[in-house]
Amino acid sequence: MKTHSLTIDMALKCSRCGKGGATGSGLCMTCICSDIRSGKYDHLKVRKPGVLDQLTTLAGGSTTEERNEKP
Numbered sequence: 001m002k003t004h005s006l007t008i009d010m011a012l013k014c015s016r017c018g019k020g021g022a023t024g025s026g027l028c029m030t031c032i033c034s035d036i037r038s039g040k041y042d043h044l045k046v047r048k049p050g051v052l053d054q055l056t057t058l059a060g061g062s063t064t065e066e067r068n069e070k071p
Contacts, residue, residue, distance in 0.1 A: 029055065 010021045014028035021028050027035075033055050035041060 006023055008021050008023055008029070012022035012026070013020055014022045014031055015026035016031045017028060019028050019030065023029070023032065025032070036055065
């Protein structure tokens with residue numbers, strides 16, 4: 001299994017929303033997850049179940065399972 005790492009610099013502000021904690025691209029995880037959900041990066045990756053949920057959890061959001069459990 002491949003291992004990936006992501007560096008988040010808490011001193012940097014997101015270039016899009018201005019929140020603290022930007023990655024090397026200049027975006028925070030929340031903005032990156034929004035882009036992934038919108039399909040902006042679909043041409044770059046093969047869809048694999050669970051990847052978006054993992055990124056969303058890292059960004060402080062909720063996972064698909066958590067959303068499905070809500071009444």
